[in-house]
Amino acid sequence: IGVTGSKGKTTTATLTAHLLKAWRADTILAGNMRISALAQLPLIGPDTPVILELSSFVLEGLGAAGLSPAIAAITNIYPDHLDRYGTMEAYIAAKAEIGRHQNNHNTIVLTDTDDALVRLAPAMPGLRVWTGVHAPRVPTEGSVWWDTDVLYAMLQGGTVAIAQRTDVQLAGTHNLANIATAVALALRAGMPHTAIAPALRAFTGVEHRQEVVTTHDGHTFVNDTAATMPDAAVAALTSLPQPIIWIAGGADKKLSFECLAATAATHAQQIVLLQGTATALLHDALVRHGAGDRIIGTFDSFEAGIRAAHALPLRPATIALSPGCASFGMFRNEFHRGEEFRRIVSQIIAEAG
Template sequence: MELKGKRALVMGLGLHDGGLGVTKFLVAQGAEVIVTDLRSPEVLKPTLEKLEGLPIKYVFGEHREEDFRNAELVIRNPAVPLESSYLKMAREAGAQIEMELTLFYKLCRSHKIIGVTGTRGKTTSTVLLGAILKEWRSDTVVAGNLRISALNKLDEIGEDTPVVLEISCWQLEGFGEQGISPSYAAVTNLSPDHLNRYRSMAEYANSKRWIYRNQGKDGVVFLNLNDALVRTFAEDAPGKVGWFALNPLPKDKAGTFLKDEVIIWRDWDGNEEEICSSNTLKLPGAHNLMNSLTATALAKAVGAPTEAIRRGIENFKGVPDRLEFVREINGVRFINDTTSTSPAGVLAALEAMRQSENKDIVLIAGGADKNLQFEGMATAIANPQNRVKAVVLLKGSATPRLQEALAQAGVPEKLLHGPFDDFPAAVKLSAELAKEGGLVLLSPGCASFGLFTHEVERGERFREIVSRL
């Protein structure tokens, strides 16, 4: 793909470095780059500072029709809907429409591109898989929906270099549009999410199917046998289907499973191998066992030796912002689970805390709406087994509905505090409510927009506030 001199338009620079890597790459390749974003330069300042001095034309606060009609290549940010009228203009004018990840896929020489998606667990599974593969191949590349661009590593990637990509539903829309899928793939699980963007759960699930739909007959996809919706994905998979589960797999299925607290791998010929004890994993919760099963299955599929898998699992310490231990103060432990942006995340967090901590919990929850239902989350909070002794609420468009669900689930009003639009005050109160031997858990179950730029900022602020307590 020749990029030198090409008129390239980056649609959506983003606040999460979403357009940063591709913009730098296009400039380095000699393209004539325009960046257009509806936000102001003041809002985008952190990202713009990283592009300072580069020959880029900027359009802020609007999208101009002439830019889209004149572009030869348009790179859309994942947050830009596929059906955008501006993208339609560009297509009609003959422009090539890409996303950063589809551009990378087309330029990448590796035959070992591995994609991981799902509602929960995709980041931990991706990073764990990367750690495992680096024990085998030090040149392994880990990128995708992780604020990491792989475009600047293209020259280092050979035909046999393992490339591990976390791929979101929005990025997968681009894969579907381009007719591509990674050769190796996994779907961790599915639960309601992003229903402010998708019209139904079925439409959201359908976006996830693009991770395998364009595979050839030699492609491999691993699916969660314990997830009823994910199981149905096997029906239209064009290549091999493997599985992972917390219980032994049926004899006719290949993949990874737990048996007597040991992770087992079974290949497509029915041969079984013990990988390691499940107790080797340092991370709490059944969901993290599933993440290790996912990573192990993919690692075996691409040829990683068992010893590398074992070392990778043993040495893995987790990912920031996901049940991340921050600090202990006067016997109170502080846990950062800011990436819990849906009720399913809170359910997983409470289960993990019950298994690993077994302490009284002050839960910080609430935030921006994604049109999700909170009844299950509220029921879990009301369940005495989960030991939630107080809920400190953050202000946001979803919080009134969460409050209503908590009331209907029987959570006493005296246990609810807020909602707060002052995050430091919310964290400070949580620390005061948590008695010695207790736990403060930031697991909002909602998006972060409003009080924060994104959930990563929410986690950063939490760590910063806790460090000063």
């Protein structure tokens, strides 16, 4: 099972593995979340369920070899990595490799509210399974969708209730879409639909993705360092509890900040910017959208930025690291950035006694 997408691929892949492990304890998760697939080989047998999170970079290599997973999903397509690909067309083509080399016995899971995926679908020879936060326009066998607070699936030609919204611990509409995709993948892998809801209740999320680190002195610290693109930061700002003190900025991936700045203007009460090659562009976009007076400064020290956020009198509040940018320059990668956020927050709390 392979999972890709601009946003949500780690959460979707991890949740798929979590669901399948409740049914098949030998399930393996590996790929782009820093778990080597090669290192897992001794644990993999001929029928072991294996879930791989696949980046566009890895998919380029699979495409060159004419390979696609037997069961695959693309969570969504948003502008990303344009510093590498140059155009959206080239980026989408790399993502499409996950299903381009399937046959008609394979399965591709797509979201029918994503126009890019709808356009890609005819090039995918596998069985198309549509998912989403609303009923698909054309439900197919295995489709999974939310209707109000109930998760449904089309199984053997009929509609079956799979789970309730109260079974879900994740916040945000984007995570409801991730859940629908993960459930569709688990069902296609053979998991009984009656086993989904109990397993879903036990899933609390993935580190570095809207991860609540702690609450202290009226501040809830949220580590969303994996939001390395503007649209991911939009998802955080629109789903986290208000008011929000937002920590953002970093390295440039040649992406537009207009939508993110407009969202911040209505969802972020105070803004702390981190120095990076994209930060001046983000700053100017925030000013254009009327949020310039909420920027308390641009910091070349990560720790100084976090301490400045904590020193603000706004309480209760969510202090959210959701950068909307890559981490290169100040950190080794986005995970290093998230680990440093946790360390600094722990230090601040320890100093407070």
